[in-house]
Amino acid sequence: KAGVTQTPRYLIKTRGQQVTLSCSPISGHRSVSWYQQTPGQGLQFLFEYFSETQRNKGNFPGRFSGRQFSNSRSEMNVSTLELGDSALYLCASRIYSGSVYEQYFGPGTRLTVT
Amino acid sequence: DQQVKQNSPSLSVQEGRISILNCDYTNSMFDYFLWYKKYPAEGPTFLISISSIKDKNEDGRFTVFLNKSAKHLSLHIVPSQPGDSAVYFCAASAESNYQLIWGAGTKLIIKP
Numbered sequence: 408k409a410g411v412t413q414t415p416r417y418l419i420k421t422r423g424q425q426v427t428l429s430c431s432p433i434s435g436h437r438s439v440s441w442y443q444q445t446p447g448q449g450l451q452f453l454f455e456y457f458s459e460t461q462r463n464k465g466n467f468p469g470r471f472s473g474r475q476f477s478n479s480r481s482e483m484n485v486s487t488l489e490l491g492d493s494a495l496y497l498c499a500s501r502i503y504s505g506s507v508y509e510q511y512f513g514p515g516t517r518l519t520v521t
Numbered sequence: 522d523q524q525v526k527q528n529s530p531s532l533s534v535q536e537g538r539i540s541i542l543n544c545d546y547t548n549s550m551f552d553y554f555l556w557y558k559k560y561p562a563e564g565p566t567f568l569i570s571i572s573s574i575k576d577k578n579e580d581g582r583f584t585v586f587l588n589k590s591a592k593h594l595s596l597h598i599v600p601s602q603p604g605d606s607a608v609y610f611c612a613a614s615a616e617s618n619y620q621l622i623w624g625a626g627t628k629l630i631i632k633p
């Protein structure tokens with residue numbers, strides 16, 4: 408079974424631009440969560456989508472948004488990029504929402520904002 | 522306010538010895554705890570978990586201990602192997618929303 412895939416793997420953007428990251432979950436998984444990882448901060452939860460609906464949301468500004476499609480693939484968008492948005496963005500999938508059991512992570516997208 | 526804390530950014534252990542990684546939490550509503558392992562350029566992978574109804578869970582070389590009164594959990598790896606060198610994250614959740622709250626991670630280095 409293929410794992411969670413994320414595209415692109417690396418991205419360099421300029422302040423003020425916007426970016427869209429993509430995540431394809433494991434086949435059959437309907438829940439997709441997004442995290443931001445920065446050095447010394449661990450993983451910060453952005454949001455979770457299940458069946459095309461946002462189920463949970465972390466404490467990030469409205470510049471961070473996401474969506475999920477009917478095939479469970481998810482996209483995350485960051486508008487008006489700031490230098491502090493430079494981070495590794497991780498996507499994780501699990502079979503369904505409402506359970507902590509075994510989220511499966513993708514390799515991440517490394518975003519650098521200059 | 523960090524609800525899950527891993528106070529040691531790094532830990533160096535001799536191969537074959539025991540590695541002990543620690544995690545503290547502040548939210549008494551947390552009732553499920555997980556450890557994930559992360560290699561460079563890869564996403565975290567699930568390692569072991571423990572529910573608040575238990576105080577110990579064992580899986581091969583990995584054992585997690587939970588001390589609810591101290592709001593502390595630890596991961597023991599015995600014996601430590603070179604392939605265990607990675608960053609280890611502790612995460613916690615409450616049944617109310619299952620959102621995982623993560624620690625900052627501890628980088629474990631196994632010396633040959």
